[in-house]
Amino acid sequence: MDTYSKAVTTLKSAITSAMERAIENGQLPKAELPGFIIETPADKSHGDFAANAAMAGAKAFRMPPFKIAQAITENLDLSGTMCEKFEIAGPGFINFFLGEEFYSGVISEILANPDQYGCSDFGKGEKVMVEFVSANPTGPMHMGNARGGALGDCLAAVLKKAGFDVWKEFYVNDAGNQIEKFGCSLEARYLQIFKGDEIEFPEDGYQGADITELAQEYADKNGDCLIEKSSEERKKELVGFALPKNIKKMQEDMAKYKIIYDKWFFESELHNSGAVKEVVDLLTEKGLTYEQDGAVWYKNKQVLTEKLLKEGKTQKYIDNLELKDDVLIRQNGNPTYFTADIAYHKNKFDRGFNTLIDVWGADHHGHVMRMKGAMDAIGYDGEKLDVVLMQLVKLVKGGELVKMSKRTGKAIQLRDLLDEVPVDSARFLFNTREANTQMDFDLDLAVSQDNQNPVYYVQYAHARICSIFKSLANDGIKAEKCTSRELALLKADEERELISHLASYSGEIVSAAKDYDPTKITRYVTKLATLFHKFYNACRVKSEDKELMQARLALCECVKAVIKNVLTMFNISCPESM
Numbered sequence: 189m190d191t192y193s194k195a196v197t198t199l200k201s202a203i204t205s206a207m208e209r210a211i212e213n214g215q216l217p218k219a220e221l222p223g224f225i226i227e228t229p230a231d232k233s234h235g236d237f238a239a240n241a242a243m244a245g246a247k248a249f250r251m252p253p254f255k256i257a258q259a260i261t262e263n264l265d266l267s268g269t270m271c272e273k274f275e276i277a278g279p280g281f282i283n284f285f286l287g288e289e290f291y292s293g294v295i296s297e298i299l300a301n302p303d304q305y306g307c308s309d310f311g312k313g314e315k316v317m318v319e320f321v322s323a324n325p326t327g328p329m330h331m332g333n334a335r336g337g338a339l340g341d342c343l344a345a346v347l348k349k350a351g352f353d354v355w356k357e358f359y360v361n362d363a364g365n366q367i368e369k370f371g372c373s374l375e376a377r378y379l380q381i382f383k384g385d386e387i388e389f390p391e392d393g394y395q396g397a398d399i400t401e402l403a404q405e406y407a408d409k410n411g412d413c414l415i416e417k418s419s420e421e422r423k424k425e426l427v428g429f430a431l432p433k434n435i436k437k438m439q440e441d442m443a444k445y446k447i448i449y450d451k452w453f454f455e456s457e458l459h460n461s462g463a464v465k466e467v468v469d470l471l472t473e474k475g476l477t478y479e480q481d482g483a484v485w486y487k488n489k490q491v492l493t494e495k496l497l498k499e500g501k502t503q504k505y506i507d508n509l510e511l512k513d514d515v516l517i518r519q520n521g522n523p524t525y526f527t528a529d530i531a532y533h534k535n536k537f538d539r540g541f542n543t544l545i546d547v548w549g550a551d552h553h554g555h556v557m558r559m560k561g562a563m564d565a566i567g568y569d570g571e572k573l574d575v576v577l578m579q580l581v582k583l584v585k586g587g588e589l590v591k592m593s594k595r596t597g598k599a600i601q602l603r604d605l606l607d608e609v610p611v612d613s614a615r616f617l618f619n620t621r622e623a624n625t626q627m628d629f630d631l632d633l634a635v636s637q638d639n640q641n642p643v644y645y646v647q648y649a650h651a652r653i654c655s656i657f658k659s660l661a662n663d664g665i666k667a668e669k670c671t672s673r674e675l676a677l678l679k680a681d682e683e684r685e686l687i688s689h690l691a692s693y694s695g696e697i698v699s700a701a702k703d704y705d706p707t708k709i710t711r712y713v714t715k716l717a718t719l720f721h722k723f724y725n726a727c728r729v730k731s732e733d734k735e736l737m738q739a740r741l742a743l744c745e746c747v748k749a750v751i752k753n754v755l756t757m758f759n760i761s762c763p764e765s766m
Contacts, residue, residue, distance in 0.1 A: 192691040206263040215259040235283030242280035253280025292675035302749035311352030320547035322359040326370040329602040338618035342706035350701035371423030377403035484517035616643035649717035653748040654764040
C-alpha cells in the first residue's frame with residue numbers, strides 16, 4: 189500500500205473506532221455506523237484531509253452533524269494515522285492535518301523504487317484490449333486519427349500502470365464494401381490514364397489524389413497490361429498492388445507517432461475463417477434474423493427494446509430512440525460492415541479479453557448501443573464493451589482555422605502533422621482535453637519552445653532539476669541518503685504542497701484508469717511542474733545547512749523521478765538539458 193493510501197486507510201479506521209467508543213460511552217446513540225468518505229480539500233487551509241462522517245451519520249444518529257463531530261473528536265486517537273491534528277469546520281466536517289511521518293514517508297517511498305512509483309494492482313491483471321485508430325486503409329490517415337492515436341495509446345499506458353494486462357490492436361478493414369469501392373476507384377483512374385475522359389468515375393468512388401497517384405504508379409511500373417483483362421481481374425490486381433502500400437504507410441505513420449501495436453488485425457481473416465458467416469448463423473439459430481428484399485436482416489429493434497425494458501426504460505423513451513433493424517447480408521450476398529464488426533468483437537472475447545475498449549469518433553455514437561446489444565444477442569456480455577467517443581479536432585494557426593496543408597495544398601493528414609509538429613508535442617497536447625470535448629489543436633503552440641507549451645513546460649522542469657544536480661556536482665556536492673529526521677526538515681508550505689501532490693500520483697493513475705481518461709495524468713504532471721517551479725523560487729536548494737540541502741535534494745530527485753515516470757509512460761522524451 190502506498191503512503192497516501194495508508195494514510196487514508198488508517199485515518200478511516202481511527203474515525204470508525206472513535207464512533208464506536210462514542211456509542212459505548214453514550215455520547216452517540218446505538219445505530220449502524222454510517223459510510224463516509226475522506227477527501228482532499230481544494231483549499232489547503234482546510235487541512236490535508238476532510239471527513240464527512242458527522243454529516244453522513246446525521247440520519248442514523250438523529251443528531252446535528254456538529255454534535256456528532258464533537259463526539260467523534262472527543263474519542264479520536266490519531267496515533268498511527270500520520271495525522272498530527274484535527275479541527276471541526278462548518279456544520280460538521282472534520283479536517284485533518286498530516287504530520288512529518290507522512291511527508292518523509294512519501295519521499296522515502298518514491299526514492300526506494302522510482303520507476304515503479306504509481307504502479308498498483310487495481311486492475312488485478314484483468315485482460316483488457318484497447319482498439320484504437322483502426323482507420324480505413326483506402327486512404328491516408330487524418331487529424332481524427334491523430335487524436336485517437338494519442339488518446340488510445342496513453343489510455344493503454346495508464347491501464348497498464350494501474351495493473352491491467354493490456355493489449356493494443358489496430359483493426360484493418362481490408363475487406364467488404366469499402367474495398368470494393370477502392371477497387372472501382374483505382375480501376376477508373378487506371379483506365380483514364382490510357383482512355384482519357386471517356387471513362388466515367390464512379391459517383392461514390394474515392395476522389396482523393398492518392399487514388400490517382402496509386403493508379404499512375406501501377407501504370408508506370410506495369411503499363412497497360414490490365415486493359416484487356418476483365419473488370420474483376422483488373423480490380424483484384426490493382427487492390428493487391430495498392431492496399432499493401434497504404435497499410436505500410438499507416439504502419440510507418442503509427443511508428444513515427446511512437447505507437448506500436450500488439451497486433452494489426454485484418455478483417456479479411458474473419459471472412460476467410462468463416463467467422464462472419466458463423467455470426468449470421470448464430471443469430472439465425474436464436475431467431476434473431478429474417479429475410480426481406482433478398483437481404484438478411486438482424487432484429488436489432490427487438491433485441492434493444494427487450495434490453496432497455498429490462499433496464500427499466502419506458503416504452504416512450506424507447507420509441508423516441510427510433511430503433512431500426514440492421515442488414516447483415518446485402519442482396520448481392522456480401523456481409524455488411526456491421527456483421528464483420530460483430531464477428532470481430534466476438535473474436536476479441538473468444539481470445540480471452542475480459543474488457544474491450546474501443547476509441548471511436550463521435551459520429552459512431554449510434555453504433556455503440558447496437559454493438560453492445562449484438563454482443564448480448566450472441567451470448568456475450570455487452571456491458572464488457574466500453575466505447576470512448578472522441579469529438580472532432582480542428583487545426584488552428586495564428587488564430588485561424590487551417591484546413592489545407594501549405595506543402596501539398598490538400599487536406600491535412602496525420603503525416604503532414606507529424607512533419608510539422610514534434611511528436612512529443614502532439615502526443616501530449618492531444619491528451620490535454622478529454623475525448624468527449626471538441627478540441628482546437630494550436631500549431632503555433634505545438635512548435636513553440638516556451639512555457640506556454642505544456643509539454644515543454646514539463647520537460648523544462650525535469651531538465652532544470654538535472655541542471656541543479658550538475659551544478660552542485662561541479663561544486664563537489666552530491667545527493668546523500670536522508671534519514672526521516674532530515675526529511676522532516678521540509679516544513680515550508682511550498683515543500684509540503686509539492687510532497688502532497690507527489691503522494692497523490694498513484695490515486696490519479698487509478699482514477700484515470702477508472703474513467704478511461706489519460707488527460708488526468710497530463711494535468712497532474714503539468715501541476716507538478718508548476719509546484720516545483722514555485723518551490724524552486726521560494727526555497728533555496730543549495731544551503732549552508734547541509735541537512736536541509738540534502739532533504740531538498742531528495743525532494744528534487746522525487747519530482748524528477750515522477751516527471752520522468754509520466755513522460756516515459758506516455759512515450760514522450762525526457763531531456764536532461766534544454
